[in-house]
Each structure stands twice: as structure tokens, then as C-alpha cells.
Amino acid sequence: MRNRNVTTLWLAQLISSMGDAVYQLALIWLILDLTGSTIITGLVAMSAYLPAMLFGLLGGVFADKYNRLTIMHVANISQSLTVMIIPLTLYYGTADALLIGMLAFFRSSFGTMFPPALYAFIPEVVPEDQLTKVNSVIATSSQLAYLVGPAIAGILLGIISLNQLFIFDALSFLLASILLLFIVKPKSRPAQETHATLQHLKSGLHYIMKHRSIGYLIILTIFHNIFIMGPAIVGMPIFIKSTLGGSVSDFAFVEAGMAGGMLIGSWFMFKSSQQLSNGLLLLLALIWDGITYSFFFWVPSVPVAIVMIFIHGLGIPVITISRTSIIQKNTPNKFHGRLFSMVHLAVVGMTAMSSALVGVLAAVISIRTLFLIFGLGAVIIGLIGLSSKQLRQLN
Numbered sequence: 001m002r003n004r005n006v007t008t009l010w011l012a013q014l015i016s017s018m019g020d021a022v023y024q025l026a027l028i029w030l031i032l033d034l035t036g037s038t039i040i041t042g043l044v045a046m047s048a049y050l051p052a053m054l055f056g057l058l059g060g061v062f063a064d065k066y067n068r069l070t071i072m073h074v075a076n077i078s079q080s081l082t083v084m085i086i087p088l089t090l091y092y093g094t095a096d097a098l099l100i101g102m103l104a105f106f107r108s109s110f111g112t113m114f115p116p117a118l119y120a121f122i123p124e125v126v127p128e129d130q131l132t133k134v135n136s137v138i139a140t141s142s143q144l145a146y147l148v149g150p151a152i153a154g155i156l157l158g159i160i161s162l163n164q165l166f167i168f169d170a171l172s173f174l175l176a177s178i179l180l181l182f183i184v185k186p187k188s189r190p191a192q193e194t195h196a197t198l199q200h201l202k203s204g205l206h207y208i209m210k211h212r213s214i215g216y217l218i219i220l221t222i223f224h225n226i227f228i229m230g231p232a233i234v235g236m237p238i239f240i241k242s243t244l245g246g247s248v249s250d251f252a253f254v255e256a257g258m259a260g261g262m263l264i265g266s267w268f269m270f271k272s273s274q275q276l277s278n279g280l281l282l283l284l285a286l287i288w289d290g291i292t293y294s295f296f297f298w299v300p301s302v303p304v305a306i307v308m309i310f311i312h313g314l315g316i317p318v319i320t321i322s323r324t325s326i327i328q329k330n331t332p333n334k335f336h337g338r339l340f341s342m343v344h345l346a347v348v349g350m351t352a353m354s355s356a357l358v359g360v361l362a363a364v365i366s367i368r369t370l371f372l373i374f375g376l377g378a379v380i381i382g383l384i385g386l387s388s389k390q391l392r393q394l395n
Contacts, residue, residue, distance in 0.1 A: 005125045005183055006134055009118070012179040013141035016076060019172025020142075021149030023083065025255060026165040027104060028237045029248045031097055038242075040097050042234045042359010048104035049233075049355060052348030056112045060341020063116040064334060068124070069185065071117040073177050078110035080173035083166055090163040108348075115344045120336035123328050125184075132278065132325040136270035139317050143266055146259030153252045207335050208342065213390050214331060217282075217323065220385045221346040224286050227377035229347070230354030231293060231370060236309075239367045240302065250302045257306035261313025268314075269321045278322040279394030285318035286382030294375025297368045326394050 031044045062071055086103055089095040126134045153165055208215035240246040240254055272281075292312035299305050327339050361370055385391055 006137060008179055008182050009122070010138055010141045012176040013118075013138060014145050015172050015179070016176035017142040017145035018149040018152075019169035019176075021146045021255065021259075022153045022165050022172075023169040024233070025149075025153050025248070025252055026169075027100070028234070029241075029251065030163075031100065032237060032241060034095075034100075035097050038234070038238055038362040039359050041238070042230075042356045042362070044097055044101040044104060045234050045355035045359065046352040047101040048108050049229075049348045049352035051105060051109035052112050052345050053352060055109055056341050056345035056349060057338070058341075059113040059344070060116040060338035062113060063120045063337025063341065065337075068117040068121040068337070069180065069183060071113050072121070072180055075110050075114035075117070076173040076177040076180070079107050080170045080177075082107040082110060083173075084170040086166045087163050090166075112341075112344060112348070116337045116341040119324055119328070119340040120333065123333050123336065128329060131328045132321065133270055135321045135324045135328070136266050136317070139269075139321050140263060140266045143259050143262035143313075143317065147256050147263060148259075149256075155249075207331070208339070211331070213394060214327065214339065216388065216391060217326065217394070218342050218346050220286070220381065220391070221323065221343060222350055224289070224378055224381045225347050225350035226354050226357075227374045227381065228289055228293065228354070229351035230356075230358030231296075231374050233351060234355045234358045235362065235367055235370055235374075238362055239296065239371070240305065243367055244299075244302050244305065246302045254302065254305050254309055258309040258313040258316075261310040262316050265314045265317040266321065269317055277393060277395050278326050280392045281318050282322035282326070282394075283382055283386045283391060285315040285322070286385060287379050288315035288382075289319065290375045290378025290380075290382060292375070293378065294372045296371035296375070299368075330394065 027048065028041060028045060031041045035041065059071075082103060086095070086100065089099055089103075122134060122138070123131065208218065236254065237251050240251045241248075244250075246254075269281075289312070292308065292315070295308055296305070299308055323343065324340075327343070328336065331339055358370060358374070
């Protein structure tokens with residue numbers, strides 16, 4: 001029964017993440033084509049991630065208060081219906097950067113409900129001693145999707161238009177939701193708090209203030225993602241298109257290269273889950289993340305960019321899987337929805353800020369220099385975390 005649930009979650013995540021991979025590629029390139037402006041591209045990218053800052057914590061409250069599987073269904077179906085509007089507006093010629101940005105905002109608003117519900121649901125159906133392994137397996141679904149998705153997009157763009165890629169994303173969410181219907185529900189759930197929503201939120205915030213190592217971990221995540229996510233989301237397509245003179249297909253294959261590195265990183269986490277401290281792995285991977293991004297200052301061509309992004313991708317699942325396992329193993333399940341919503345806020349919320357910042361700075365500073373500066377900033381954050389014995393010993 002447990003294997004069936006893990007397999008079903010993996011397949012659902014693979015399909016919806018493949019749609020995500022295609023969507024992110026299509027969205028950024030579409031705005032670059034419509035406007036030719038790095039500033040507007042950064043602002044639209046920000047609109048796609050801003051909801052995590054506004055509604056992310058509320059999604060965690062819902063995940064701790066209501067049925068987590070139902071929340072995943074609602075998130076998937078709502079995102080599907082929202083993203084389907086984009087190709088319709090393009091078909092009827094009513095689309096502009098403002099409208100696309102608003103739709104991206106609404107899609108992401110529904111999406112903020114999914115990650116806290118998913119990562120809070122996993123400990124309900126998986127024994128504690130298997131959490132790191134299962135998190136590693138679940139993570140490969142997204143990485144395989146980001147390996148295959150952009151590659152498929154790059155091939156399909158020779159046959160269909162960029163606009164039609166959004167339909168692929170919408171259908172992926174519907175299919176993922178259908179797969180979730182085959183989950184075998186646990187016979188019992190952890191006791192749920194019955195407070196009002198605001199009190200529910202306050203109790204979650206009080207928990208991380210009381211357990212400072214978890215709070216410190218979330219703060220570290222916030223600052224690290226300020227330096228990493230903007231170059232990843234906005235900087236990379238600008239770098240490929242404007243600096244290296246590449247096409248949207250080149251960008252797709254660069255994204256696929258990163259996913260390939262992430263798959264290897266997930267395999268490493270699966271094999272080493274019992275031997276090494278999750279805390280130490282996390283902090284070393286933060287430093288790796290920054291160092292490898294700073295090397296893009298010297299990348300001369302698209303093929304070299306693919307190799308470099310592969311190397312960079314090796315560290316990403318080490319960060320995400322270690323962080324997820326630390327929270328699942330060291331905190332009560334009744335708080336998991338709220339804690340993972342805080343992580344989601346730290347990652348996606350800072351992606352919004354970092355994307356807008358990179359978009360603005362790219363208008364006055366070369367994108368190569370931005371990769372160097374932001375990469376070194378991420379290294380410093382990792383070194384600060386590494387100096388904490390408490391964080392290093394978290395497992």
C-alpha cells in the first residue's frame with residue numbers, strides 16, 4: 001500500500017512538473033518576445049511568484065486544518081483552468097504583458113496550496129526512517145520532468161507555436177489530479193488543531209520562534225534564495241538570448257541540462273541518506289549553489305552553459321531534500337503544513353523579489369556580472385550557515 005502511494009505521488013508529480021517546466025519556459029520567452037524588455041520580463045516573473053509572499057502561509061494553515069489530499073486536487077484543477085486562459089487570449093489577440101502577468105499571478109496563487117499539503121501528507125503514509133529516501137524519490141519526478149519537459153518543448157517548437165505550449169501545462173494538471181484519486185488514504189490522521197485560522201497561523205509562527213534551529217533554517221533559506229532564484233528564472237533566458245545569441249530551443253536544452261544534474265543529485269541523496277547529516281549536506285550544497293553560478297561569468301557558448309548548468313544542478317536536490325527531511329523528522333506532523341508553507345514562502349516569495357531585482361539590474365549591468373555577484377552572495381550565505389554547529393548537526 002505504501003509503495004502504491006509513493007508511486008502514485010511520483011507519477012502525479014512527474015506529469016504536473018513536466019507541465020510546470022514547459023510553462024516556465026514558455027512564459028518568460030513569451031514576455032521577452034512581446035516586450036523585448038528585461039525590466040518587464042522581471043516584473044512578470046515576479047508576478048508569477050509574488051502570491052507565495054501574500055498567500056503562502058495561509059496555504060500552510062489550510063494544509064494543517066483540512067484534508068491534505070483534497071487541497072492538492074483543488075490546487076491542480078484551479079491551476080489548469082487558469083493557465084488555459086493564456087492561449088485563448090493569445091488566439092484572440094487580446095494578450096499583453098499586463099494580462100499575462102495577472103494570469104500568472106492567479107495561477108501561482110492556487111499553486112501555493114500544493115507544496116505544503118504534499119510534504120505534510122508524505123509523513124502520513126511513510127515511516128519516519130524512510131522519509132529521506134522517499135523525499136529523494138519524489139524529488140526525481142520534478143527533476144525528470146525538468147529534464148524531459150524542456151527537451152520536449154524544444155522539439156515541439158519546431159512543429160507548433162509557443163502559444164500552444166500553455167495547453168500542455170493545463171492538461172498536465174488535470175491528469176495529475178486524476179492520478180491522485182488512486183491514493184490509498186491513511187486510516188487515521190494526526191490530531192488537527194481546531195483554532196480559528198488566524199490563531200492557527202500564530203501557533204505556527206510561535207513554534208519556529210520556540211524551536212530556533214528550524215527558524216534559523218528558514219531564515220537561511222530566505223537569504224539564499226534572494227541570490228539564487230533571480231538569476232535562475234530571469235537571468236538565464238536573458239543570458240542565453242542576449243549574451244550567447246541562443247534560441248528558445250537552446251534555452252530549453254539548458255534547462256534540461258540542469259534537470260539532468262538534479263537527477264544525479266537526488267540519486268546521491270537516496271544512497272547517502274543513512275550515512276551523512278542532512279544539516280551538513282544542506283549547508284555544503286548552499287555553497288556549491290553559489291560557486292557554480294558565479295562561474296557563468298566565464299561561460300562562452302550554449303554548449304558550455306549546458307555543461308555548467310548540469311554541474312550546478314547537482315547541488316539543488318541536496319538542498320531541497322535535506323531541508324524537507326529535517327522538517328519532517330524534527331517537527332510534529334500537525335505543524336508540517338504551516339512549516340512547509342514558510343519554506344515555500346522563503347523560496348518562491350524570494351524568487352519574486354529576486355526576479356524583479358535581476359530584471360531591473362540587467363538593464364544597467366551585464367548579465368555575466370550579475371551571475372558573478374549573486375553567486376558570490378549565495379556562497380557567503382552558505383558559509384554563515386556552516387558556522388552554526390546547531391545547523392550542521394540537524395538530521
